[in-house]
Amino acid sequence: MTVEDEVTVEGHDRLGRSVQMRLIGPPDAAALHELYTSASTRSIQRRFFTASRQAAFDYAVREAQSATDAHRCFGAFWAGELIGVVDWERTSEVAAEVGLLVLDPQQHIGVGTLLLRRALTSAFRAGIRTVVAEVLPYNAEMIDVLEHLGLPWRRRRDADCLEIELTLGGQP
Known part of the structure; x- marks a missing residue:
């Protein structure tokens, strides 16, 4: 792990509010448990591909490590x-998967973009050069955010989801 992480x-989000990322x-x-308790069922489903809040709580244990x-x-x-x-x-020496959830009232104002840039910068510093996000095909907002980060990307259909692959050729 780098010192920068x-x-x-x-x-700053699009409303000009200061957002701290750490x-x-x-x-x-x-705080993670509260985040997933407060998140809408729609957001839980789009992040975890299930409406089961328990899946989010189980994953929070991993995130909190x-x-x-x-x-x-x-x-x-x-x-x-x-x-x-x-x-x-990390899924290989140079590849990783990424996942994101932002509370509904904070969506569409740039918080997700700020978080993704933070994570992709960290991944790049760790030697990751390709990041894949699995996204439900109807999650147009997430697809739009990923495809407009300014990074080379490609889209693949995989069963019931889309895989959006981002290439980290330079620091995001």
Whole structure:
């Protein structure tokens, strides 16, 4: 893990609000649980491909673990409240999968883009050069965010989802 990953980064959403992004770890377990409790069923389904909130709670246990060379999770905080989370997990020496959830009231104002850029920068520093996001085909908002990050991308259909592959040729 790089020193840069341990630094809290500040960004601004489209409303001009300051959003702090930092690594998620064991002390954040309760905040993750609250995030997934507060998230809409629609957001849970789009992130986990199931409406089961239990799937989100189970995954939160993984997200709350300390960062490793194979997995990092970042949270976005506004006014001290966790409003979104993104993580990447290494699938090979140079590839990873990425997942994102932002609370509904914070969607469409740039929080997801800020989080994705934070995660992709971390992945790039860790030697990752290709990141894949599995997205439900009707999740147009997420597809749009991924395809407009300014990175080379390609789209593949895989069973019931789309795989959007981003190439990290330079720092995101």
